Amino acid sequence: MAATSAAVLNGLGSPFLNGGKRGQSLLSAGVAAKVGAAVPAPRRLIVAAAAANKKSWLPGVKAGGNLVDPEWLDGSLPGDYGFDPLGLGKDPAFLKWYREAELIHGRWAMTAVVGIFVGQAWSGIPWFEAGAAPGAVAPFSFGTLLGTQLLLMGWVESKRWVDFFNPESQSVEWATPWSRTAENFSNATGDQGYPGGKFFDPLGLGGTTKNGVYIPDQEKLERLKLAEIKHARIAMLAMLIFYFEAGQGKTPLGALGL
Numbered sequence: 001m002a003a004t005s006a007a008v009l010n011g012l013g014s015p016f017l018n019g020g021k022r023g024q025s026l027l028s029a030g031v032a033a034k035v036g037a038a039v040p041a042p043r044r045l046i047v048a049a050a051a052a053n054k055k056s057w058l059p060g061v062k063a064g065g066n067l068v069d070p071e072w073l074d075g076s077l078p079g080d081y082g083f084d085p086l087g088l089g090k091d092p093a094f095l096k097w098y099r100e101a102e103l104i105h106g107r108w109a110m111t112a113v114v115g116i117f118v119g120q121a122w123s124g125i126p127w128f129e130a131g132a133a134p135g136a137v138a139p140f141s142f143g144t145l146l147g148t149q150l151l152l153m154g155w156v157e158s159k160r161w162v163d164f165f166n167p168e169s170q171s172v173e174w175a176t177p178w179s180r181t182a183e184n185f186s187n188a189t190g191d192q193g194y195p196g197g198k199f200f201d202p203l204g205l206g207g208t209t210k211n212g213v214y215i216p217d218q219e220k221l222e223r224l225k226l227a228e229i230k231h232a233r234i235a236m237l238a239m240l241i242f243y244f245e246a247g248q249g250k251t252p253l254g255a256l257g258l
Contacts, residue, residue: 057081078222079229096192100164103193106232109239116242120253128246167192188214189221196221 054075058068070084089095116127125133188197197214206224207216
């Protein structure tokens with residue numbers, strides 16, 4: 001995918017496709033010989049292709065400078081529509097970290113939204129009161145649950161933190177308690193935040209497993225990355241709304257009249 005994109009971009013920058021007289025005459029002659037008619041100059045097609053490469057969150061606005069079209073965002077990230085009014089992504093290192101944070105928060109938000117709906121539909125208890133309901137945490141005490149969560153989540157998050165700054169460092173035998181399966185926790189796609197593999201893509205949505213080796217499908221991965229980040233952003237907005245509703249003693253199901 002990357003090699004193909006690079007080849008396309010290089011081709012777009014060539015004199016032949018940039019609307020030069022010689023290039024236009026060659027293109028027109030070649031196509032006219034096949035269809036027996038003249039064709040318009042390819043310049044408009046080139047502009048469309050270049051514009052399609054970088055989308056805007058305000059497509060109807062051409063002015064506005066970096067507020068509308070930040071120069072530090074090139075459209076290469078999934079779901080990048082040039083929205084960065086605070087300039088948080090000016091530094092490439094920070095941009096990489098913010099994308100990682102957005103992914104993690106979005107995945108937790110998607111899980112939480114499903115849990116809130118299913119939990120209340122199953123028990124009838126509002127999600128913000130579920131922890132205080134009788135028997136909600138039985139047979140564990142609140143302190144036990146909190147300590148266990150801090151211990152397990154702290155361990156997992158510390159490994160993710162180290163792996164972010166030192167990729168593949170956590171897939172070696174000494175870094176996991178499952179020394180015989182350490183390779184299963186390596187990044188099978190090569191993209192930060194998208195590990196893939198047998199454990200993180202068990203359904204093979206983004207690749208296939210042949211002879212025990214996970215082979216990512218880049219075309220599927222790009223489509224899934226875009227879908228995931230869109231759903232993640234919607235879920236984070238939904239959680240923000242849930243918090244405001246909870247402050248008024250309302251629930252999502254109650255707001256929907258269910």
